[in-house]
Amino acid sequence: MDQKVDTRSRILNIAEAAVLEKGFEATSIEEIVAGAEISRGGFFYHFKDKNALARAMLERYIDAENALYDDLFARARELNDDPLHCMLIGLKLLAEMLEEMPTGHPGCVIASTAYQDRLFDEGVRDLNRQAILGWRKRFRGMFEEITQVYEPREAVNMDALGDMVSGVVEGGLVLQRALREHNNASEQIMLFRTYLKLLFADKQ
Amino acid sequence: MDQKVDTRSRILNIAEAAVLEKGFEATSIEEIVAGAEISRGGFFYHFKDKNALARAMLERYIDAENALYDDLFARARELNDDPLHCMLIGLKLLAEMLEEMPTGHPGCVIASTAYQDRLFDEGVRDLNRQAILGWRKRFRGMFEEITQVYEPREAVNMDALGDMVSGVVEGGLVLQRALREHNNASEQIMLFRTYLKLLFADKQ
DNA sequence: ATCCTGACTGTACTGCGAGTCCAGTTGACC
DNA sequence: GGTCAACTGGACTCGCAGTACAGTCAGGAT
Numbered sequence: 001m002d003q004k005v006d007t008r009s010r011i012l013n014i015a016e017a018a019v020l021e022k023g024f025e026a027t028s029i030e031e032i033v034a035g036a037e038i039s040r041g042g043f044f045y046h047f048k049d050k051n052a053l054a055r056a057m058l059e060r061y062i063d064a065e066n067a068l069y070d071d072l073f074a075r076a077r078e079l080n081d082d083p084l085h086c087m088l089i090g091l092k093l094l095a096e097m098l099e100e101m102p103t104g105h106p107g108c109v110i111a112s113t114a115y116q117d118r119l120f121d122e123g124v125r126d127l128n129r130q131a132i133l134g135w136r137k138r139f140r141g142m143f144e145e146i147t148q149v150y151e152p153r154e155a156v157n158m159d160a161l162g163d164m165v166s167g168v169v170e171g172g173l174v175l176q177r178a179l180r181e182h183n184n185a186s187e188q189i190m191l192f193r194t195y196l197k198l199l200f201a202d203k204q
Numbered sequence: 205m206d207q208k209v210d211t212r213s214r215i216l217n218i219a220e221a222a223v224l225e226k227g228f229e230a231t232s233i234e235e236i237v238a239g240a241e242i243s244r245g246g247f248f249y250h251f252k253d254k255n256a257l258a259r260a261m262l263e264r265y266i267d268a269e270n271a272l273y274d275d276l277f278a279r280a281r282e283l284n285d286d287p288l289h290c291m292l293i294g295l296k297l298l299a300e301m302l303e304e305m306p307t308g309h310p311g312c313v314i315a316s317t318a319y320q321d322r323l324f325d326e327g328v329r330d331l332n333r334q335a336i337l338g339w340r341k342r343f344r345g346m347f348e349e350i351t352q353v354y355e356p357r358e359a360v361n362m363d364a365l366g367d368m369v370s371g372v373v374e375g376g377l378v379l380q381r382a383l384r385e386h387n388n389a390s391e392q393i394m395l396f397r398t399y400l401k402l403l404f405a406d407k408q
Numbered sequence: 409a410t411c412c413t414g415a416c417t418g419t420a421c422t423g424c425g426a427g428t429c430c431a432g433t434t435g436a437c438c
Numbered sequence: 439g440g441t442c443a444a445c446t447g448g449a450c451t452c453g454c455a456g457t458a459c460a461g462t463c464a465g466g467a468t
Contacts, residue, residue, distance in 0.1 A: 023320045023322055025320065026322040028424085028426085040446090040447085044426095044427075045443095045444065045445065048427095049427065050427090110382060111315060111382075112319040114382040115381065116229065116320065117381070118225075118226035118230040119229065129382055129384065153402060154402060163392065164372075164392060164395055166375070167372065167379050168375055170379070171368075171371030171378070172375075174314065174371070175336060175370060175371050178314060178318040178321075178329075179336055180333065188364065199398075199399075211416085232453085233456090234454070244418085246417070
C-alpha cells in the first residue's frame with residue numbers, strides 16, 4: 001500500500017501524461033491499460049467510462065493547481081507583507097515555475113476541456129466552471145486587499161481583473177502550445193505583472 | 205453557380221457550425237453529409253479525409269479573422285490618426301463586436317486546434333502557428349508605431365505585447381466557454397485596453 | 409451526335425476504439 | 439474456510455473513419 005502505487009492512481013498518472021501530451025480524444029483506453037499494465041476489464045472496474053476518468057483527472061488537476069497557488073502566494077507573503085508586492089512576487093514565482101518546466105507547462109486541462117466539452121457530461125463541465133470561479137474569487141480577494149492600500153489609476157472591474165489572471169495563463173498556454181515555443185505563458189504573466197505595477201502605482 | 209452555394213463551401217459551412225458548437229472530434233462526417241445533403245462518397249470526393257477538412261476550415265477561419273482585423277483597424281484609423289488612439293478604438297470595436305454576437309463568439313478555432321493537435325497533421329499545425337505569428341507581427345507593428353510617439357512607462361517586449369492581444373482574446377474565449385458567460389472575452393479586451401492606456405500615458 | 413470529364417450517388421467492406429457482459433482467478437483479512 | 443475487493447480474459451455490439459469501386463448524370467468540347 002506504500003511501495004506500489006495503487007492501480008487507480010497509476011491509471012490517472014498514465015492517463016494524465018498522455019492526455020496532456022496529445023489530448024483526451026487521442027488517448028485510447030487501450031494505451032492507458034497497456035501503460036498501467038492492467039486489463040481493459042480492470043480499467044472499467046475503476047472508471048465506468050472515459051467520462052469518469054476525465055472527471056477524476058480534472059478533480060486532481062484542480063486540487064493540484066489550487067495547492068500550487070496556495071503555496072506560491074504563501075511564500076510570497078512571507079517575503080513581503082504588502083498585498084501588492086505579495087501579488088507581484090507570487091506572479092514572478094509563477095512565471096519562473098512555468099519556465100522551469102523543461103517541456104513547457106503540460107498545458108491547462110481547463111482549456112482543453114472547454115473546447116471539447118460536448119464529449120463530457122454536465123459533471124465535468126461544472127467542475128471546470130467551479131475551478132475558474134474559484135480562481136476568480138481568490139484573485140479578486142487579493143486585488144481588493146491591494147485597493148485598500150493603493151488607489152488604482154483607472155477604474156477596473158475586480159471580477160474581470162481576477163479572471164484576467166486565469167485568462168492570461170490560459171491564453172499564454174494556448175500560444176505556447178500552438179507556437180511550439182517555451183516561455184510564452186511566463187512572458188504573458190510578466191506582462192500582466194507590469195500591468196498591475198502601472199495600475200497600482202500610488203499609495204492611497 | 206450563383207444561385208446555390210457550391211458543395212465544397214456548403215460542407216465547410218455546415219462543418220464549421222458543428223465544430224464550433226461541439227468540437228472537431230464530436231462532429232461526425234455522417235452528420236455533415238446529412239446537413240449538406242450529399243452522400244458520404246461526395247464528401248470524400250472533396251476532402252480526402254477529416255484532416256483535409258480541418259485544414260480548409262482553418263484556412264477559411266484565419267482569412268476571415270485577418271479580414272476582420274484589417275477592417276476594424278482601418279475604420280479606427282479613419283476615426284483617429286494617432287497610432288495609440290487608433291489601437292484603443294480598434295480594441296473597443298473588437299470588444300463591441302464580440303459582445304454583439306448573441307450566442308457569444310463561436311470560440312476561436314486556434315485554441316481548439318492547439319489542444320487537439322495530435323489529431324491533425326503537420327500542415328494543420330503549421331497553419332495554426334503561422335496565423336498566430338501573423339497576428340504577433342501585425343500588433344507588434346502597431347505597438348512600434350505607438351512607441352514612436354509615446355514613451356512607454358515600463359519597458360516591455362514588443363513581440364510579447366503583440367502576442368498578448370491574441371492571448372487575451374484566446375484566454376477570454378476559454379473563460380467564456382468554460383463559464384458559460386457571455387462577455388468575458390470583451391471584458392478582457394477592455395482590461396487590456398486600459399493596460400495600454402496606462403503604459404503609453406505620456407507623449408515623448 | 410458523341411465523347412469526355414467533373415461531380416457526384418450508393419453500397420459494401422475493413423479496422424479501430426468505446427463500452428457491455430460475464431465467468432473465472434487471486435490474495436488478504438476475519 | 440469463507441468472503442470480498444480487485445482484478446483477468448474473452449467475446450460481443452456499435453458507431454465512426456476511411457477505402458474501393460461501379461455506376462449516374464449534366465454540360466461543354468469536338
